[in-house]
Amino acid sequence: MVDYGSDPAWSDVVPIVQLDGGPNALAQIAYSDEYSEAMSYLRALMAANELSDRVLSLTENIIRINPAHYTVWLYRARVLLDQNRDLRSEIEWLNPIALKYLKNYQIWQHRQTIVDKLDDPTGEQEFIRTMLEKDTKNYHVWSYRHWLVKRFNLFNKGELEETERMLDEDIRNNSAWNHRWFVVFSQDDSVWKDPGIVNRETQFAKSKIQLAPQNESAWNYLRGILRNSGTPGSAIMGFVLQFAPIDEPEKIRSSHALDLLADIFRELGHIEDAERALDLLANIYDPIRENYWTYRKDKLVISVDS
Template sequence: MHGRRKENVSAQEEKKRAAKVKWYRNLMETIFEKRKNQEYDDEALSLTSEVLRNIPDINTLWNYRKEVLKHMKATIPGEELHELVDRELKLTKDCLIAQPKSYGTWFQRCWVLDHISRAPDYDKELELCNYYLELDERNFHCWDYRRYVTDRHKVLPSKELAYSTEKIESNFSNYSAWHYRSKLLPLLYPDPNNHLPVEQDKYVEEFSMVESAVFTEPKDQSAWFYQRWLLGERYSEIKVISAGVLHNGVTFVVFNQLVDLSPTTLVKVDSNVLMSWTSLNGASRSFVWLSEVKHLNKEFKLVIEGKIAQTIPLNQHHVFVCNKYKFYQELNEDLALEVKKQSDSIETLIKMEPENKFALLTSITLLQHLNPVGEDSSPVTILNRFEQLKLLDPLRLNYYNDSESKYKIETFIQTNSWLSPPSANLSNLQLTSLHHMHCLAHCKEVVLSENKLTNNCLRHLTPLVSCEILKLSHCSLSSLQLFPLLPSLQTLDASHNSIDQIEDSVFQKYDACVQVILTGNPISEDMVVKHCTLVI
């Protein structure tokens, strides 16, 4: 362990260790030689089991055993095969006693039941899971194996949900049981409207359960994470939030969520002419899709599962933009009352434990759900909570800064009209990361100056397909190497950063010269770049 003084080892103990290392090396050499010679016999199983009982995490040896077992399955009679399976399962049990969280051992057990055993005893496997979860109820390897067994054995999800409830009630800090619950509930109680992770009555019931947990163990993160899952899983209908034609005639459409527009999917954008779509960066799912088909007048129809969900008229001089964009859908009356109750409970807990970081973080999410457009006093409270979290938990400072940046960008997008002019000014917001840039895809000017944006943030600018003027002055940039191809870009203001050189390859991919303003950067005046106009 770190910080502990190394114990003195006697000459006799050192001699024993050296002998054990020599034995191990000789044994491994013999095993590797046998594998090289494709010797699939009992000796191979015997030699590998000697090592694995002491060191069960050597995946190479488990893989060799798989080769041996597959060979034997094809050559021995059924009765001997049954004994072989029993011996292999016995070996994995011995290895689990030595190391209950061995990936290789649990996987070997799955593999044997799937590929070698002809009549797996899944009831026995469930008993094994119960045993190891009694020893360590948070052994996620065992929980994974339990999911595998229940799937193969066709165990009813309701039975497993009852098991997870039992485990949670015996110990609220059982994170694995909470996680298992989040996988089972959507199967048993699907939301008919597909807006919530589970149907509303069960959703409210889960809130009550998690409320008891967080008040019983307020400093344990397990129940808090589950509550964040309940609050975070809100689904909305697929919609086009903006669409237009770029200066080069390329058409773009932007969705409110990641969408697959390939011909085989149930989501399509039809027009009065045949159009094929390409996602940004070649991703299979994207917010922004482009079409090279060039014609002046279009009428888009968003078709989902054969039904028209949205009709969008479009021409070369008109950009379609939705009136308002919401990241948090408004709650119905019953759900709003429940979320308000949860929020009030958390506020009570914060008064009792003002330094509870989980309560502070959860309160931010609850306030966003209760006030989805970021009005009234919520923004002030939320920003104050972020500041408290940074002071209480400095080890996660970057996470809180990025979460705060995301909240500020969401607030800006939700509280601004996008119809006129098509520009976005997010300067001087102390942003450390960029989020939801697809919502600004229609904007011709985007101002991100006087923020704390680093080089890695540049890759998130890709959705700005309409942007002609981009301002990134007074940020924390030292290079433009990660700057993406923006098809409409004419001027990039990267003045007053720490950029000491500019990579010609960044702007080589542009059809026309881009003016790059680098005033106030430590860049030499004799810098020669062929594919852009430098202003130094």
């Protein structure tokens, strides 16, 4: 703990003490003396627009006490960038903080600012992997990963393999599914005209559905491919029927298959079959969504009428 008040290195600074709004103010916090003093010195440095070494040590102290303080991170980033500081050592300093405060997201915006300036993604994919081992669906880490892949064109640098590895660990990790979509399909719309890739991804989704037919993530992925590639659902009707044999309803193994089957029947103009599938969903396989399935049923009739 630093005692700024008696430290000669800080004697030129007149701290700006906390204004908390007086006795009427709501949700006041009884700050510790340590935090309160550090913040008073930070306000003074910010007011003077000082961009110096001691800003770095001060912000480091405050972050240690309160890592969810966006102002402190932003000011720190400003100093690092303006003064051309060693950004590598900043990343090394950041790593344990990120691992300690898994749910903190200011860290990831800061990291993005630093790595963008560094113009070098070395080590980042490895660190993301370590993070995701601790928290496999952390939204901020995945968002950072998207940014990184795009910023440094890492689409073909092990990302596909990494999503596959994560899905081997947990086939229902939807963040990994979404990242796979991002890696495969988001670069260029011409990918939809590449039958090699479209087939590969279709097979990938199908093979995962075989392993866990009631996994919504895989069905969403498969349906996304069908829709974007303009493939009619009827092309995979046989596959879908495996999981939703509508003529033997007691053997149905997936509500998502039944949902897709209803759409395939509609596409084929088999309205009564589509209604049968939607009734099974409303009554037996997904009744909490009864209102939605009823809506889908009513839409069948509307689309026939018009």
